Amino acid sequence: MIFGIFKEELEMRFLIIGGDAAGMSAASRARRNDPSLDITVLERTADVSYSACGMPYNIADPSNPMDALVVRRAEVFREKQGINLLTGHEARTIDPAARRVSGVTEGGQPFTLAYDRLLIATGARALTLDVPGADAPGVMALKSLRDGRAMKAWIETREVRHALILGIGYIGLEMAEAFRARGVAVTMIKPRPGFLPWLEEELADVVQQEVEANQVALRLGPVLHRIEPGGRLTAVFDTMTADADIILPAIGVTPNSEIAAAAGIALGPGRAIAVDRQMRTSAEAVYAAGDCADAYHMVTGERAWVPLALRANRAGWAAADHVCGQPVELPGITGTAVFKVFGLQVARTGLNVEEARRAGFDPVKAVVTSRSRAHAQAGSSPVYVQMVGDGISGRLLGAQMVGREGVAHRINAAATALFARMTVENFSQCDLAYAPPFSPVWDPLLTAANQLKKLL
Amino acid sequence: MIFGIFKEELEMRFLIIGGDAAGMSAASRARRNDPSLDITVLERTADVSYSACGMPYNIADPSNPMDALVVRRAEVFREKQGINLLTGHEARTIDPAARRVSGVTEGGQPFTLAYDRLLIATGARALTLDVPGADAPGVMALKSLRDGRAMKAWIETREVRHALILGIGYIGLEMAEAFRARGVAVTMIKPRPGFLPWLEEELADVVQQEVEANQVALRLGPVLHRIEPGGRLTAVFDTMTADADIILPAIGVTPNSEIAAAAGIALGPGRAIAVDRQMRTSAEAVYAAGDCADAYHMVTGERAWVPLALRANRAGWAAADHVCGQPVELPGITGTAVFKVFGLQVARTGLNVEEARRAGFDPVKAVVTSRSRAHAQAGSSPVYVQMVGDGISGRLLGAQMVGREGVAHRINAAATALFARMTVENFSQCDLAYAPPFSPVWDPLLTAANQLKKLL
Numbered sequence: 001m002i003f004g005i006f007k008e009e010l011e012m013r014f015l016i017i018g019g020d021a022a023g024m025s026a027a028s029r030a031r032r033n034d035p036s037l038d039i040t041v042l043e044r045t046a047d048v049s050y051s052a053c054g055m056p057y058n059i060a061d062p063s064n065p066m067d068a069l070v071v072r073r074a075e076v077f078r079e080k081q082g083i084n085l086l087t088g089h090e091a092r093t094i095d096p097a098a099r100r101v102s103g104v105t106e107g108g109q110p111f112t113l114a115y116d117r118l119l120i121a122t123g124a125r126a127l128t129l130d131v132p133g134a135d136a137p138g139v140m141a142l143k144s145l146r147d148g149r150a151m152k153a154w155i156e157t158r159e160v161r162h163a164l165i166l167g168i169g170y171i172g173l174e175m176a177e178a179f180r181a182r183g184v185a186v187t188m189i190k191p192r193p194g195f196l197p198w199l200e201e202e203l204a205d206v207v208q209q210e211v212e213a214n215q216v217a218l219r220l221g222p223v224l225h226r227i228e229p230g231g232r233l234t235a236v237f238d239t240m241t242a243d244a245d246i247i248l249p250a251i252g253v254t255p256n257s258e259i260a261a262a263a264g265i266a267l268g269p270g271r272a273i274a275v276d277r278q279m280r281t282s283a284e285a286v287y288a289a290g291d292c293a294d295a296y297h298m299v300t301g302e303r304a305w306v307p308l309a310l311r312a313n314r315a316g317w318a319a320a321d322h323v324c325g326q327p328v329e330l331p332g333i334t335g336t337a338v339f340k341v342f343g344l345q346v347a348r349t350g351l352n353v354e355e356a357r358r359a360g361f362d363p364v365k366a367v368v369t370s371r372s373r374a375h376a377q378a379g380s381s382p383v384y385v386q387m388v389g390d391g392i393s394g395r396l397l398g399a400q401m402v403g404r405e406g407v408a409h410r411i412n413a414a415a416t417a418l419f420a421r422m423t424v425e426n427f428s429q430c431d432l433a434y435a436p437p438f439s440p441v442w443d444p445l446l447t448a449a450n451q452l453k454k455l456l
Numbered sequence: 457m458i459f460g461i462f463k464e465e466l467e468m469r470f471l472i473i474g475g476d477a478a479g480m481s482a483a484s485r486a487r488r489n490d491p492s493l494d495i496t497v498l499e500r501t502a503d504v505s506y507s508a509c510g511m512p513y514n515i516a517d518p519s520n521p522m523d524a525l526v527v528r529r530a531e532v533f534r535e536k537q538g539i540n541l542l543t544g545h546e547a548r549t550i551d552p553a554a555r556r557v558s559g560v561t562e563g564g565q566p567f568t569l570a571y572d573r574l575l576i577a578t579g580a581r582a583l584t585l586d587v588p589g590a591d592a593p594g595v596m597a598l599k600s601l602r603d604g605r606a607m608k609a610w611i612e613t614r615e616v617r618h619a620l621i622l623g624i625g626y627i628g629l630e631m632a633e634a635f636r637a638r639g640v641a642v643t644m645i646k647p648r649p650g651f652l653p654w655l656e657e658e659l660a661d662v663v664q665q666e667v668e669a670n671q672v673a674l675r676l677g678p679v680l681h682r683i684e685p686g687g688r689l690t691a692v693f694d695t696m697t698a699d700a701d702i703i704l705p706a707i708g709v710t711p712n713s714e715i716a717a718a719a720g721i722a723l724g725p726g727r728a729i730a731v732d733r734q735m736r737t738s739a740e741a742v743y744a745a746g747d748c749a750d751a752y753h754m755v756t757g758e759r760a761w762v763p764l765a766l767r768a769n770r771a772g773w774a775a776a777d778h779v780c781g782q783p784v785e786l787p788g789i790t791g792t793a794v795f796k797v798f799g800l801q802v803a804r805t806g807l808n809v810e811e812a813r814r815a816g817f818d819p820v821k822a823v824v825t826s827r828s829r830a831h832a833q834a835g836s837s838p839v840y841v842q843m844v845g846d847g848i849s850g851r852l853l854g855a856q857m858v859g860r861e862g863v864a865h866r867i868n869a870a871a872t873a874l875f876a877r878m879t880v881e882n883f884s885q886c887d888l889a890y891a892p893p894f895s896p897v898w899d900p901l902l903t904a905a906n907q908l909k910k911l912l
Binding site: 021051053054057058061064068069071298308309310311313314330331332333334335336337338339340345347349374375376377378406408409410411412413414415416417418419420422426427429430431432433434435436437438439441442443445446 | 477507509510513514517520524525527754764765766767769770786787788789790791792793794795796801803805830831832833834862864865866867868869870871872873874875876878882883885886887888889890891892893894895897898899901902
């Protein structure tokens with residue numbers, strides 16, 4: 001026999017703020033872990049569980065509706081998983097002492113919910129332009145599915161001939177390709193020099209040539225002063241002006257951590273919510289996961305904010321597991337990322353030379369040009385590799401790669417080596433796969449490691 | 457001032473038997489290490505330094521001459537590198553006590569050469585059929601460049617409509633594809649059941665379907681009795697006969713270790729020459745490298761014979777380095793291999809369940825079907841993964857993968873994890889690359905590791 005008071009204790013209330021990758025991963029995982037858990041998710045928009053990273057590819061494709069990116073619909077979470085998913089609910093304040101979250105619905109109704117365990121999975125948002133006219137119609141960031149729908153509708157209902165992208169990062173480059181796929185002329189402008197400053201210069205040059213070969217105009221240096229609204233928008237920079245039918249600010253993202261900070265929860269680098277290896281914040285019974293939270297970087301050993309999808313999903317699971325009393329230990333990230341830009345694959349893992357120096361290492365680098373396939377094999381193309389090791393310990397610190405094929409997955413070997421804290425010497429001895437259609441006998445990563453060994 | 461006797465001591469004589477991957481890698485590396493070294497290579501054919509693995513792709517392509525596979529011509533070694541490269545020289549006996557090698561030239565001239573350090577890099581040869589008619593014209597193995605030239609000439613100078621391949625392995629499957637590319641009908645026959653018995657059954661079924669979908673007839677079970685020569689060859693099996701214009705025995709390879717065994721040098725598994733981590737054989741001053749030699753398997757810790765090109769090149773370098781007085785320690789192999797068969801990539805690393813059991817582990821496996829790209833991304837195809845872990849230690853023991861894209865390089869992450877002796881739990885935490893055109897958020901290898909964790 002279970003009395004009311006015991007029943008309440010058994011039905012722990014797990015409240016989640018945010019219904020995207022981390023939040024819904026946590027909700028689903030918690031439900032699988034514990035059928036009796038009381039799980040509530042507060043999502044301020046109408047959309048949950050969608051592939052945000054897929055938006056540029058969807059926008060490029062007129063035949064594919066934006067809602068194809070929805071991985072699981074809200075009703076599935078509600079009806080099949082018994083998750084109390086409250087869309088149109090924006091959380092505004094957390095009271096960790098009282099274990100309560102308050103907010104307001106889309107309809108303006110205030111609400112307050114009590115929790116036993118809270119997960120903050122509020123994600124990140126696109127940085128906005130701080131100039132007059134930044135809110136003019138046609139200035140459109142791309143972060144939420146709502147943003148994606150709005151942008152696709154804008155392209156499809158107007159005569160969009162010229163897109164202006166402010167900033168040159170993953171999303172900007174993916175969107176440059178998407179616009180070009182739809183026949184839209186593209187100009188990318190950023191205020192600082194260096195096309196992709198985090199990428200080894202020789203590799204960045206290869207990417208820049210590919211972007212320019214696909215008729216994307218690049219301007220490095222102009223500082224934006226204002227945007228003039230109208231039938232066509234006019235962006236006024238210090239040294240030039242540019243007309244466009246759509247302007248995409250892609251100048252970076254920032255964590256939605258204000259609600260946590262206001263509750264006295266500690267923030268880490270980039271003002272992301274600081275979490276330990278169990279996804280716990282500084283407040284009791286409060287977890288954070290996803291793009292709003294930080295992680296330990298396994299190469300530096302320091303906290304880092306690298307908001308990417310795999311970590312968001314993994315952290316969501318980990319938070320749910322810990323809430324359900326399971327042992328959890330997420331060692332951290334190695335900063336692995338890959339993107340496609342026109343015919344190129346661009347990948348990185350670990351630290352570049354500058355990051356390694358800042359982290360206190362003695363970075364030594366090798367830059368090699370290898371091939372994607374064997375000697376005399378048709379279809380082979382160059383693979384550019386940069387590899388960084390530590391001159392003191394011999395440890396592998398990072399790798400970057402650019403090429404037309406075989407880059408996106410090759411980087412995973414280096415990522416695994418970083419996770420295992422391998423030396424360059426050890427990594428150079430790994431038994432990587434060879435067959436003529438896929439690789440030279442010495443994989444490009446091994447060629448880079450062999451070169452780097454000599455310099456260490 | 458250097459007197460004659462000192463000069464002779466300084467000019468150490470490094471003799472190499474075999475001028476393919478391991479032998480020529482060693483010769484070149486030794487020259488780079490030491491400009492004064494006296495380096496002689498004995499090669500019984502006329503060909504050195506060619507990409508043997510590229511032969512099936514070359515045979516498939518009528519526009520590409522077979523000699524395109526030559527990586528570096530003999531004259532380059534002789535003239536630019538000062539290597540005394542003796543083609544048409546077959547070594548027949550080694551006298552380790554006297555440090556002498558004797559043999560005979562193509563012209564029938566006997567020779568004897570003294571050495572200070574000897575490298576045996578005699579490679580492997582195709583196993584021959586032990587039936588009447590095995591030497592009939594049109595029964596053609598594919599191992600040396602000479603074999604490749606002969607086979608290509610046979611195809612191009614006769615009306616070859618039907619090829620019979622005996623055995624189903626990497627080379628047989630690559631050649632099946634090459635024959636089909638040239639419009640030749642193909643039948644593959646092997647005596648034992650199991651299409652690819654080393655591959656997880658679910659994965660092997662996918663490969664078998666792909667092979668059959670490309671009009672390759674498969675017969676598992678028939679035992680070959682004899683081959684009847686003639687304008688068309690007739691292969692007579694216990695239960696059937698098959699006519700063919702060319703018959704390719706692809707029933708495996710065996711190390712060319714007889715010369716070593718006759719000199720009293722110890723052999724290891726598969727009768728390959730046993731070497732330590734410095735490529736030293738049991739005889740003083742005698743090294744072995746390449747397909748004739750064994751290696752330590754880093755998962756089992758035991759000696760293994762896995763004749764593949766990367767190890768051959770690496771072992772050649774290592775032998776040369778050790779001869780030149782440099783520290784050398786090759787930890788070993790993890791049995792990584794990949795091949796292409798029609799539209800599929802097939803890859804493996806480490807141990808399968810049966811191999812793991814034989815090595816004394818308590819193997820537990822997971823088999824998952826994932827996707828090559830993200831949710832809703834165009835062009836995605838299934839990726840089949842099998843992963844094996846040790847039920848006692850939790851250690852990752854091996855992985856196999858089949859798919860249309862992203863398999864050949866993905867396997868390298870698992871190969872690196874095996875090298876680092878990672879547990880399945882650790883591997884499941886690796887920060888692998890994600891972008892919608894290249895992967896689901898959870899890479900197929902991570903999905904397999906997540907599943908396997910639950911079973912361990």
